[in-house]
Amino acid sequence: MSDLMKVSSNPHIRSKTSTSSIMLAVVIALLPAAGFGIYNFGMNALILILVTVLSTVLTEYIFEKILGKKVTIGDYSAVVTGLLLALNLPPSAPWWIGVIGGIFAILVVKMLFGGLGQNFMNPALGARCFLLISYTSIMTNFDCDAYTGATPLAELKSGKAVDVLSMVIGKTSGTIGETSMIAIVIGACILIMLGIIDLRIPGSYIITFVIFVVLFGGHGLDAAYISAHLAGGGLMLGAFFMATDYVTRPVTIKGQYVYGIILGILTGIFRIFGASAEGVSYAIIIGNLLVPIIEKATFPTAFGKGGAKA
Amino acid sequence: MARLTFVGGIHPYDGKNLSKDKPIKAVLPKGDLVYPLSQHIGAPAKPIVEKGDHVLTGQKIAEAGGFVSAPIYATVSGTVKAIEPHRVVTGDSVMSIIVENDGLYEEVEYPVRKPFEDMTKQEIIECVKEAGIVGMGGAGFPTHVKLSPKEPEKIEYVIANCAECEPYLTSDYRRMIEEPEKLVQGLKISLSLFDNARGILAVEDNKPDCIDVLKNLTKNEPRISVKALKTKYPQGAERQLIYAATGRKINSSMLPADAGCIVDNVDTIVAIYHAVVEGKPLMNRIVTVTGDAIADPRNFIVRIGTNYHELIEEAGGFKKDPVKIVSGGPMMGFAIFDLDVPTTKTASALLCLTQDDVSDMEPSACINCGRCVDVCPGRVVPKLLADYAEHYDEEAFLAHDGMECCECGCCSYICPAKRQLTQSIKSMRKMMLAKKKK
Numbered sequence: 001m002s003d004l005m006k007v008s009s010n011p012h013i014r015s016k017t018s019t020s021s022i023m024l025a026v027v028i029a030l031l032p033a034a035g036f037g038i039y040n041f042g043m044n045a046l047i048l049i050l051v052t053v054l055s056t057v058l059t060e061y062i063f064e065k066i067l068g069k070k071v072t073i074g075d076y077s078a079v080v081t082g083l084l085l086a087l088n089l090p091p092s093a094p095w096w097i098g099v100i101g102g103i104f105a106i107l108v109v110k111m112l113f114g115g116l117g118q119n120f121m122n123p124a125l126g127a128r129c130f131l132l133i134s135y136t137s138i139m140t141n142f143d144c145d146a147y148t149g150a151t152p153l154a155e156l157k158s159g160k161a162v163d164v165l166s167m168v169i170g171k172t173s174g175t176i177g178e179t180s181m182i183a184i185v186i187g188a189c190i191l192i193m194l195g196i197i198d199l200r201i202p203g204s205y206i207i208t209f210v211i212f213v214v215l216f217g218g219h220g221l222d223a224a225y226i227s228a229h230l231a232g233g234g235l236m237l238g239a240f241f242m243a244t245d246y247v248t249r250p251v252t253i254k255g256q257y258v259y260g261i262i263l264g265i266l267t268g269i270f271r272i273f274g275a276s277a278e279g280v281s282y283a284i285i286i287g288n289l290l291v292p293i294i295e296k297a298t299f300p301t302a303f304g305k306g307g308a309k310a
Numbered sequence: 311m312a313r314l315t316f317v318g319g320i321h322p323y324d325g326k327n328l329s330k331d332k333p334i335k336a337v338l339p340k341g342d343l344v345y346p347l348s349q350h351i352g353a354p355a356k357p358i359v360e361k362g363d364h365v366l367t368g369q370k371i372a373e374a375g376g377f378v379s380a381p382i383y384a385t386v387s388g389t390v391k392a393i394e395p396h397r398v399v400t401g402d403s404v405m406s407i408i409v410e411n412d413g414l415y416e417e418v419e420y421p422v423r424k425p426f427e428d429m430t431k432q433e434i435i436e437c438v439k440e441a442g443i444v445g446m447g448g449a450g451f452p453t454h455v456k457l458s459p460k461e462p463e464k465i466e467y468v469i470a471n472c473a474e475c476e477p478y479l480t481s482d483y484r485r486m487i488e489e490p491e492k493l494v495q496g497l498k499i500s501l502s503l504f505d506n507a508r509g510i511l512a513v514e515d516n517k518p519d520c521i522d523v524l525k526n527l528t529k530n531e532p533r534i535s536v537k538a539l540k541t542k543y544p545q546g547a548e549r550q551l552i553y554a555a556t557g558r559k560i561n562s563s564m565l566p567a568d569a570g571c572i573v574d575n576v577d578t579i580v581a582i583y584h585a586v587v588e589g590k591p592l593m594n595r596i597v598t599v600t601g602d603a604i605a606d607p608r609n610f611i612v613r614i615g616t617n618y619h620e621l622i623e624e625a626g627g628f629k630k631d632p633v634k635i636v637s638g639g640p641m642m643g644f645a646i647f648d649l650d651v652p653t654t655k656t657a658s659a660l661l662c663l664t665q666d667d668v669s670d671m672e673p674s675a676c677i678n679c680g681r682c683v684d685v686c687p688g689r690v691v692p693k694l695l696a697d698y699a700e701h702y703d704e705e706a707f708l709a710h711d712g713m714e715c716c717e718c719g720c721c722s723y724i725c726p727a728k729r730q731l732t733q734s735i736k737s738m739r740k741m742m743l744a745k746k747k748k
Contacts, residue, residue: 004647005648006634006645006669008645008668009645010636012641012643012667013322013641014668015724018727019677022677077677116677117675252691253684300683300690301689302690303549303561303688303689303714304560304564305561305714
């Protein structure tokens with residue numbers, strides 16, 4: 001046999017999981033929330049979702065084409081960003097909000113920092129906060145065909161009674177994808193079962209937040225109040241889909257718990273002491289910025305290190 | 311009680327069913343035998359024969375080149391054809407003794423040994439040293455050095471590494487099923503060197519039949535216990551094995567003896583038995599020839615020096631064209647570009663694959679998923695170490711415990727972006743080690 005074989009350094013086998021299979025799973029896991037959003041808010045929600053996803057994918061494609069780089073839209077990460085951003089938009093927003101948001105998310109937050117894996121901030125959240133600041137009235141107007149008036153979380157903040165059951169199901173006003181706790185948890189279960197996310201961050205985030213609400217919420221152990229806080233706003237979507245974003249969360253295991261705890265405290269501060277009823281997006285963005293410090297502080301001890309030499 | 315194991319690790323497709331139930335078959339070499347003088351860690355052996363000399367099976371043809379070294383024996387009878395460089399599995403050219411096989415297999419007279427119970431410790435170690443035994447799990451560290459730690463009374467455990475965690479490999483499994491008495495006897499011999507030690511047969515729990523057999527054989531041996539370890543790669547890595555079996559941790563700068571442990575592979579312990587009880591030097595080993603390209607995957611007992619071509623032939627040749635051939639397991643073995651290399655003391659398998667994951671999957675950007683951190687048995691952060699290695703950032707590499715990597719390959723296996731993590735870290739470690747030596 002004279003044919004030369006392929007050679008490379010060990011190991012010689014690879015797992016089947018790839019970046020695109022992970023991203024595709026995230027897209028699938030977001031579908032229940034997206035589907036419920038469309039069912040709940042109607043046609044405009046569908047249009048916003050499609051336009052935003054198209055905007056993120058096209059931005060990545062065009063950017064890479066112009067710079068002569070390898071086109072990476074096949075890894076579906078732009079789809080995830082677009083979908084997440086759309087789910088964070090109010091259902092009555094005009095279509096161009098999705099376009100601008102999508103361009104900002106991909107171009108400014110992701111590509112300018114080096115593309116996939118290099119962005120220090122979750123692109124969807126970065127874009128959402130950009131839109132919130134630039135188009136405040138559009139982004140905070142949750143009136144639509146189905147609902148008028150404040151979101152349940154805002155009502156809760158102003159001391160009004162809220163219907164916890166409809167908040168859990170999602171038949172309330174809010175952004176497209178955040179209203180249904182059930183749909184989001186179904187998606188989260190898919191990701192957990194596939195081993196794509198684990199409960200380190202969502203678990204420590206939600207538990208810390210609950211403790212914070214119990215201590216400082218002014219309602220003590222009132223189950224209805226706590227449930228309303230859990231089901232309301234972007235907490236579930238944020239905890240399971242945005243705080244767990246690989247690129248912008250700490251890679252160290254201890255650091256992930258620290259990160260979750262910080263997010264829980266920040267969200268509690270923003271929701272209870274802040275001017276706005278909502279605080280998940282800002283909490284996660286600030287958390288993103290703290291990641292390098294968290295990673296440094298929680299760098300793991302190598303196996304067998306630290307012990308005295310026998 | 312939680313199952314004995316370590317933190318991290320992976321569960322790759324194990325492929326053991328291909329060859330697991332195939333009994334060990336002896337292979338008689340037909341062509342020339344090649345004995346590289348460096349089949350172990352340490353100084354190369356020194357040839358004591360010359361071109362044209364006639365040698366017998368079991369005759370010493372090269373003596374140890376120092377304390378950390380091992381002699382080499384002829385495994386056939388025949389004539390020394392040449393002493394010249396020959397390619398080995400790592401791709402290097404190594405000075406080798408080449409013996410032309412006369413096909414007669416005339417043997418030397420092996421010395422008759424008294425029962426090991428009557429031998430002194432020094433005599434036993436001398437037997438092991440003379441037999442040329444080295445760690446046959448892959449590292450090739452001379453066993454007599456391992457068996458002579460500075461403070462033998464501080465050794466508390468002699469661990470037989472029966473984990474065989476590498477996918478596809480079944481050589482240790484067959485040895486345990488077919489010759490468990492030799493393994494237990496060999497372990498008893500090793501234990502007789504260490505008065506305060508207990509013996510542990512550490513077996514992964516995917517081999518329940520081995521666990522039963524060994525438990526049965528050792529039920530009247532108060533000093534030996536069988537421990538079932540969780541099946542997970544790299545359970546058989548020395549540091550992970552010691553931790554699982556004893557709860558003790560060592561790092562890269564420590565020896566198992568620092569934690570009061572001696573670890574030896576199944577085949578090594580059987581070789582100790584052969585040397586001490588039967589007076590035979592290390593002349594053969596079990597090699598699993600397997601993979602989806604092989605017509606009839608099998609386990610062979612192979613005379614050291616046998617050409618890999620002959621092993622493939624014995625296994626029925628190729629049923630499909632192989633794309634990649636690996637000497638050893640898929641996680642830590644060496645890919646070879648040419649089959650014209652000899653079986654050495656450390657060659658546990660010959661794996662022929664019809665698909666090469668490495669060249670089929672192109673590396674892409676790291677998405678920071680953290681899978682490498684989760685699976686790393688060394689508890690370091692492979693993705694960062696690989697970054698430092700790729701930028702040759704020596705300082706950061708060392709500061710983040712780059713030298714603690716055991717090159718097990720888990721990070722590269724699991725990486726969804728298909729980055730060459732182990733590979734980058736490994737080359738950086740090599741450079742650092744070379745620098746240290748200077």
